[in-house]
Amino acid sequence: MGELSRMWRESPNRYRLLGKKCGNCNRIYFPSRDVCPVCHRESIGKMEDYELSGNGEIYSFTTVHEAPPAFSRQKPYVLALIKLDEGPMVTGQIVDIVKDEVEEGKRVRKVFRKIAEDGKSGIIYYGYKFVLA
Amino acid sequence: MLSENVYIIGAGEAKYGELWDRSLRDIAVEAGLKAVENAGIRTRDLGAIYMGNSLGGGISMQEHLSALMSDHAGIASEYIPSMRIEASTASGGAAIREGFLAIKSGEYDIVMVGGAEKMTELYGSENIDITSSILDREWEAFEGATPAALAALSSRKYMKDFNVPKEILSKISVNDHMNANLNENAHFRNKITVEQAMKATLIAEPLNLMDCAPLSDGASSIVLASEEYVKKNSIEGVRIVSSAMSQGPFALHSRESVYTVEPTKLAARKALKDANMKNSDISFVEIHDSYNIYGLMALEDLGFAEKGKGKELVEEGIGLNDRLPVNPSGGLKAKGFPFGATGVGQAVEAYLQLKGKANKRQIKDAKRAMIHNMAGSGVASVVHILEVE
Amino acid sequence: MEKSGIVSYGSYIPKYRIKPDEIARIWGEDPENIKSGIYILSKSVPSPDEDVATISVEAARTALKRGGIKGEKIEAMYIGSESHPYAVKPTTTIVSSAIGAKFNMFSADYEFACKAGTAGMQNVLAMVKAGMIKTGMAIGADTSQGAPGDVLEYSASAGGTAMIIGSENVAAEIKSTLSVTSDTPDFWRREGQPYPTHGERFTGEPAYFKHVVSAGKALMERMNTKPEDYDYAVFHQPNGKFPTRAAKLLGFEEKQYNEGLLTPVIGNTYSAAMMVGLSAILDVAKDGDKILAVSFGSGAGSDAFHIEVTSEIENLHKRGAVTVREMLKDTIFLDYGMYAKFKKKLIVGENVE
Numbered sequence: 020m021g022e023l024s025r026m027w028r029e030s031p032n033r034y035r036l037l038g039k040k041c042g043n044c045n046r047i048y049f050p051s052r053d054v055c056p057v058c059h060r061e062s063i064g065k066m067e068d069y070e071l072s073g074n075g076e077i078y079s080f081t082t083v084h085e086a087p088p089a090f091s092r093q094k095p096y097v098l099a100l101i102k103l104d105e106g107p108m109v110t111g112q113i114v115d116i117v118k119d120e121v122e123e124g125k126r127v128r129k130v131f132r133k134i135a136e137d138g139k140s141g142i143i144y145y146g147y148k149f150v151l152a
Numbered sequence: 153m154l155s156e157n158v159y160i161i162g163a164g165e166a167k168y169g170e171l172w173d174r175s176l177r178d179i180a181v182e183a184g185l186k187a188v189e190n191a192g193i194r195t196r197d198l199g200a201i202y203m204g205n206s207l208g209g210g211i212s213m214q215e216h217l218s219a220l221m222s223d224h225a226g227i228a229s230e231y232i233p234s235m236r237i238e239a240s241t242a243s244g245g246a247a248i249r250e251g252f253l254a255i256k257s258g259e260y261d262i263v264m265v266g267g268a269e270k271m272t273e274l275y276g277s278e279n280i281d282i283t284s285s286i287l288d289r290e291w292e293a294f295e296g297a298t299p300a301a302l303a304a305l306s307s308r309k310y311m312k313d314f315n316v317p318k319e320i321l322s323k324i325s326v327n328d329h330m331n332a333n334l335n336e337n338a339h340f341r342n343k344i345t346v347e348q349a350m351k352a353t354l355i356a357e358p359l360n361l362m363d364c365a366p367l368s369d370g371a372s373s374i375v376l377a378s379e380e381y382v383k384k385n386s387i388e389g390v391r392i393v394s395s396a397m398s399q400g401p402f403a404l405h406s407r408e409s410v411y412t413v414e415p416t417k418l419a420a421r422k423a424l425k426d427a428n429m430k431n432s433d434i435s436f437v438e439i440h441d442s443y444n445i446y447g448l449m450a451l452e453d454l455g456f457a458e459k460g461k462g463k464e465l466v467e468e469g470i471g472l473n474d475r476l477p478v479n480p481s482g483g484l485k486a487k488g489f490p491f492g493a494t495g496v497g498q499a500v501e502a503y504l505q506l507k508g509k510a511n512k513r514q515i516k517d518a519k520r521a522m523i524h525n526m527a528g529s530g531v532a533s534v535v536h537i538l539e540v541e
Numbered sequence: 542m543e544k545s546g547i548v549s550y551g552s553y554i555p556k557y558r559i560k561p562d563e564i565a566r567i568w569g570e571d572p573e574n575i576k577s578g579i580y581i582l583s584k585s586v587p588s589p590d591e592d593v594a595t596i597s598v599e600a601a602r603t604a605l606k607r608g609g610i611k612g613e614k615i616e617a618m619y620i621g622s623e624s625h626p627y628a629v630k631p632t633t634t635i636v637s638s639a640i641g642a643k644f645n646m647f648s649a650d651y652e653f654a655c656k657a658g659t660a661g662m663q664n665v666l667a668m669v670k671a672g673m674i675k676t677g678m679a680i681g682a683d684t685s686q687g688a689p690g691d692v693l694e695y696s697a698s699a700g701g702t703a704m705i706i707g708s709e710n711v712a713a714e715i716k717s718t719l720s721v722t723s724d725t726p727d728f729w730r731r732e733g734q735p736y737p738t739h740g741e742r743f744t745g746e747p748a749y750f751k752h753v754v755s756a757g758k759a760l761m762e763r764m765n766t767k768p769e770d771y772d773y774a775v776f777h778q779p780n781g782k783f784p785t786r787a788a789k790l791l792g793f794e795e796k797q798y799n800e801g802l803l804t805p806v807i808g809n810t811y812s813a814a815m816m817v818g819l820s821a822i823l824d825v826a827k828d829g830d831k832i833l834a835v836s837f838g839s840g841a842g843s844d845a846f847h848i849e850v851t852s853e854i855e856n857l858h859k860r861g862a863v864t865v866r867e868m869l870k871d872t873i874f875l876d877y878g879m880y881a882k883f884k885k886k887l888i889v890g891e892n893v894e
Contacts, residue, residue, distance in 0.1 A: 029290055034598075034639040050291045070641070079410060081304035082357040083296065087281035090296045092589050092882065092889065098301045098356075100405055108405040110292050114588060115556045117873055123312070131598035131639055132590040134294060143626055145594060145635060146294070 022137065026144055033146035036129060038107060040069035047071070049107040073129025073147065075103035080113065080121050089135035097121050101149055112148045126152035155378035158255045159389030160538070161262075162191025163500040168370035168488030169339040170272050176212045179371035180221040180268035183493075187264065187373035192387075195227045198375075199260025201234035204247035204267035206492035208236075210282040211273050221266065240286040241442060243267060244372070244495025245397070245525030245534030251376045252395045252536075261381040267496030268371035271489075279367060286491075286528045288403040300364055302404045302529040303443035304356035310411040310445060311358070314460035318358060322349035323466050324444040324478075325362050325485045331472065332482025334513035339368040339488030365442045368488030372496040374503065390506045393520075393539045394426035399532035411445075413530035416453035423522070423535040424455065431455045434537070435518040436477040436505065438498040440526035442484050450524055451478070454535070477515050480505055495525030495534060506540040545669045546715035546848065548676060549608025549705040549857055552820040552865050553599035554807050557586040558872045559880045561695045567877045568690045575695050580781025584698035584808025586875055587684045589883050592626045596701035597682045598639040604678070604703040605640060607862035608710075612640035615705070617647035617677030619664055621657025621812045623730070623737075624684045625650055636680065647674065654728060655777055656838030657681065658702065658812040663718050663844060665706040676707035683811035688736035689886055696780050698808025702816035712853040713823060713832070717764055720844045721756045728839035739839075745783070748841045753777065753787045756843035757835045761791075764847045768792035772830040775801030775818035777837035779809045787835075800825060801834075806869060819848075821865035828852040 029050075031037055038049030042065030043058040049071055055062030080099035083090070090096060097113040099121070113121055114132065127149040134146045164186025166179040174182075180203070188195050203218035214220065218234035239246035244267035251265040274282060284293040287302065310316060326346055332338035349362040382389050398415035401407045408414070424430065437454065441447030448462040456476060457465045470478035481487045481501035484494060502521035504510045510518075521538045560583045565572035576582060587596070597620055605612055618633045625632045633648035647668065651657040658681015665677035682701025687693030706715070727748030730737035740748075753776055761767065768774070774793045776784040781804050788798040801818030804810075810817055815836040822832055830850040837843045881887050 025290075031638055034635075035641055079305040079309040081301050081308060081359075082354075083298060083301045083304075084354045084356065085280060085298065085300060086277060086296065087284055087293075087298065088277045089281070091277055092885075093296075095354075096296060098296050098305070100305055100410065110297050110403065110405045111295050114590065115873070123308075131595050131602075132588075133592055133595055134296075134590070143592075143594075144294075145639070148295075148590065 023142060026142065034131065036071040036073050036147055038069050038071055039066040041065060042067055047105045047107060049103065049109055071103055071105050071107070074152065075101045075127055077113070077121065077123050077125050077127060078102045078108060079123060099149065101127055113150065114148050115150045120151065128152045154258045155255050155380060157379040158252050158392045159377050159379070159382045159387070160374050160392065160499065160503050161377045161382065161387050161389040162187045162193070162375040163503040164190050164373045165337050165497065165500050166371040167337045168368045168490060171369040172272070174369065176208060176214060176217065176268060176270035177220050177224045179270065179369060180217060180266060181225045183268065183371035183373040184221055184225050184264060184266050187375050191375035193262060193375060195225060196230045197262050198232050198264050200254060200263045201232055202247040202250045202263060202265045203234065203236045204243035204492040204496055205236050205269060206238060206240050206243045206286065207269060207282060210285055212270055217268060221268070239532055240527040241491045242495060242525045242527035242532050242534050243492035244497065245536065246495070248374070248495060248499055248536060249395045249397055249534055252392055255376050255378050261378045263376050264373060265376060265496060266371065266373040267493035269490035269492045270369050271367040271491065272369050292403050298356065299528065300356040300359055300443065303445055304359045305404065306410045306449070307358055307445040310449070316463050318350060319346055320463040320466050321363055321444040321448060322346045324441060324447045325349045327470050328441065328479050328483035328485035331480050331513055332486030334511070335482045335487055338482040338486055339366055340486045359443060363444045365484035365489035368490045370488050370490030370493045370497065372493050372500045374496060374499050390503050391539050391541065393537045394423040395536050396422035396426065397532065397534045402531050404529045411449050412459060413449060413453050413526065413533060415530065416450055416524065416526060416533040419533045419535040420454040423537050427537045429520065429537065433520055434522045435520050436480055436515050438479055438481060438501055438521065438523040440484060440494070440524050441479065442489055444485065446526065447483070450526065454522065454524055472513055472515055480510065480513050480515055498523040498525060499536065502538045506538060543708050544711040544714045544851070545666060545708040546706065546711045547704050547713035547823070548707040548710055549604045549610060549712065550702065550820050550823055551600045551603025551607055551862060552700065552702040552817050552868070553596050553603065554700040554817070554865070554868045555585045555587045555591055556871060556873055557588060557875050557883065558583045559586050559875050559877070563877050564695055579696060580805050581696050581808060582805050584696060585700055585810070586880055586883055587699040591699065592684055593622045593624050593682045593701070594626050594632050594635040596684065596699060597632060597636045597680045597703065600680060600682065600701040600703040601636055601640050601678060603862045604705050607857050607860050608705055609860055610676070610705060612642050614676050615640065615642045615646070615678045616674035617665055617668055618642065619649055619651050619661030620680040620682065621651040621653065621661045622681070622683050623652055623654055623657070623811060624686065653842060654838035654840050655779070655811045655814055656836040656842060656844050658816050659836040659844040662704050662706060663720070666715055666718065669706055669708050675709065676705060679704050679706060681812035681816040683813055685809065685811040686736050691736070693737070693739065696804070696809040698810050700807060700810035700813045700817055702813050702820045704816065710853050712851055712857050714849045714851060715846055716849055717760060717847045718844060719756065719760055719763065720842060721752050721759070722842040723752070725841035727841055744839070748839060749779065749783050749837055750787060750790065752841050752843035753835050753837050754790050756845040757791045757833060760833065760845040760847055766847070770831060771797060771833045773800055773822045773826070773832045774798045775815055775822055775832065775834045777815045777835065778802060778804035778818060779814070781805040803865065817865060823854065824864040824866065826850045826854055828854060
């Protein structure tokens with residue numbers, strides 16, 4: 020326990036891939052930022068919520084064999100850098116795949132999945148993962 | 153009074169490895185006292201203590217390691233200011249830089265810079281959880297990223313874009329083991345072959361166990377002194393010619409490139425410029441190869457090879473007798489990888505080499521060293537250039 | 542009076558499958574008996590990272606996409622399931638957040654064995670008709686459990702369907718609905734028990750058939766319709782045999798019930814079972830088609846619906862959201878070992894999870 024507010028705070032962003040769009044330069048960011056790294060001061064107060072489509076392509080990927088406890092039951096799992104169509108790159112798992120199916124450049128879309136859970140009696144953490152489109 | 157130059161006047165180290173019977177404070181104290189003895193000073197001479205430590209809170213549930221070490225070294229009664237410096241796996245390099253700046257400012261004549269990490273207190277997959285805390289917890293680690301997984305993402309892209317075979321990465325690990333074989337303080341002193349390195353257990357594809365630095369306990373310490381102190385006491389120290397640090401985007405997914413570490417490039421460029429040196433002036437280099445791909449990337453980002461051409465350097469040879477010896481200590485792969493101690497350990501090696509005290513692994517005519525300590529997947533880098541006159 | 546009914550719909554079936562042959566291999570049974578006895582050829586299996594919340598979100602997103610509707614338009618949400626991820630903490634809270642619904646929303650989780658999803662449909666419909674809301678969502682979803690070695694292990698599967706119900710752009714008008722309820726102990730799960738218990742053959746006549754047939758008959762009487770007036774009929778489908786028999790008892794023919802009969806390939810999706818069948822029918826339905834839909838929940842009760850498809854259905858088809866049959870094409874088959882791991886039937890150490 021003890022991770023309630025930390026997880027809760029980000030849950031809308033994780034559930035919906037909510038990022039930010041800079042009102043000054045129109046660049047889109049995920050995860051959410053309060054300041055645009057390009058426009059700096061000009062962007063303050065102009066960063067608007069922006070829901071990303073979750074569509075993108077695989078930039079690089081790895082099959083993870085040595086995993087932290089939260090992911091032990093799922094190992095080996097595929098972790099990838101996904102270049103989203105709106106621009107941002109995100110780190111996420113690619114699921115529901117068979118061996119050797121994942122390749123750089125393949126299209127993916129987001130899905131809503133359980134990421135981890137706080138033991139048997141704690142909170143369940145949900146978020147985005149990706150499947151081949 | 154501002155000090156023109158800063159010198160390392162002593163170094164000490166606790167053996168790197170799985171030190172089951174030693175605690176975090178034990179190894180930190182051992183390295184510190186050895187350095188003080190080696191420098192020929194008294195602990196009470198220290199103006200300040202800077203301690204690099206990354207995961208003491210997460211692993212040993214112990215923060216403020218600098219104060220703990222100082223007390224257990226028996227010098228609490230001296231009331232010397234101390235602090236822990238944390239910059240993930242670059243904590244050691246960052247601590248050296250803080251010590252360097254403190255001497256340079258004229259505030260102190262002598263400071264101790266230590267680094268200590270106790271990596272083996274936890275076992276199993278819990279370790280992966282804790283070491284993943286050096287990543288972006290919410291947007292990398294939460295999704296299942298581990299330090300090895302991020303290195304693997306960089307590896308796959310690098311190998312594909314530059315058509316680099318896996319053997320090149322393995323050769324960096326083989327070189328580390330070759331050198332560690334001659335280092336009594338190294339964690340893994342066994343020599344390995346490229347074949348062995350290629351066939352090890354998979355960690356995060358394409359990386360296997362032999363591509364990844366181990367979890368090592370370890371502590372290293374150096375004593376820094378001002379020019380005035382060195383002259384007054386006729387000490388022949390190793391001069392820290394330049395110190396540079398740079399930090400960029402935190403998460404790998406936020407970076408322009410997954411295989412160019414901009415902070416390494418910038419820190420190296422500044423360190424060379426401040427030292428008025430070229431890459432060819434460097435006798436040997438200690439690079440941060442927590443994963444061998446990072447070693448290859450570092451050789452390029454530090455300026456020893458063009459981007460994508462690091463393989464040529466590796467193929468030419470990076471051994472103790474080659475044009476550019478790499479990681480004479482055994483590097484992170486074989487000397488060991490106690491996170492926050494690593495950078496200080498590199499300085500210890502550079503000190504020994506430049507003083508001609510590196511025994512069997514002594515590099516001939518070693519005059520100038522570059523040491524490179526990197527945070528995580530390339531969040532930040534610290535580069536120091538050291539020279540012996 | 543203006544039409545009210547299904548404005549859009551969406552289903553989600555996990556990609557993984559297991560065949561009865563594989564389960565029978567472990568328990569030393571004859572798979573042919575299973576295939577012919579309960580007519581199950583394969584069943585869906587949730588991935589370890591799937592549960593009723595994730596299945597509901599996927600189904601809800603498909604429904605929103607198909608309807609061209611934003612999540613913020615959903616004013617009420619009811620999710621029926623007997624495998625909600627939390628005993629206490631509603632699945633609707635997670636799903637509504639994931640689709641971006643507003644803070645001002647009616648919602649609750651429902652449980653009535655396999656008919657809690659259709660009970661939600663009735664509730665949302667009533668709210669629409671009463672003018673309390675314009676648009677609401679009812680979801681039936683389950684990741685049902687069958688005890689290892691029990692006959693339920695061959696059929697208990699996972700899936701979900703979301704129905705968006707409103708009075709604007711109605712694609713399938715719900716002309717009438719009724720329910721029957723009785724105290725019948727055919728199937729139950731006590732609090733804290735991991736697997737349900739069932740009355741074996743008792744689950745047939747006095748439970749499933751009595752309720753499904755009575756509700757179907759009563760609704761046809763109320764609507765003054767005969768079986769031949771319907772283009773499609775769909776029933777709760779705990780296995781491949783029961784719905785076929787119920788259909789025949791009510792006077793329906795194979796061409797009417799085939800389109801909505803999915804249990805033989807995906808297994809029993811419990812709260813989703815009839816709704817997935819209805820969803821598959823709506824995937825192919827045309828303007829003017831009439832559908833009789835009857836769910837069943839153990840314990841026991843049935844909800845019956847008389848549905849008439851409108852021309853709006855074409856707009857839904859045009860938006861290209863994934864259909865049930867498209868989902869059935871893309872599968873990965875598991876062996877029992879992987880199935881046991883996925884379903885958490887293996888006891889693992891504290892360090893795992």
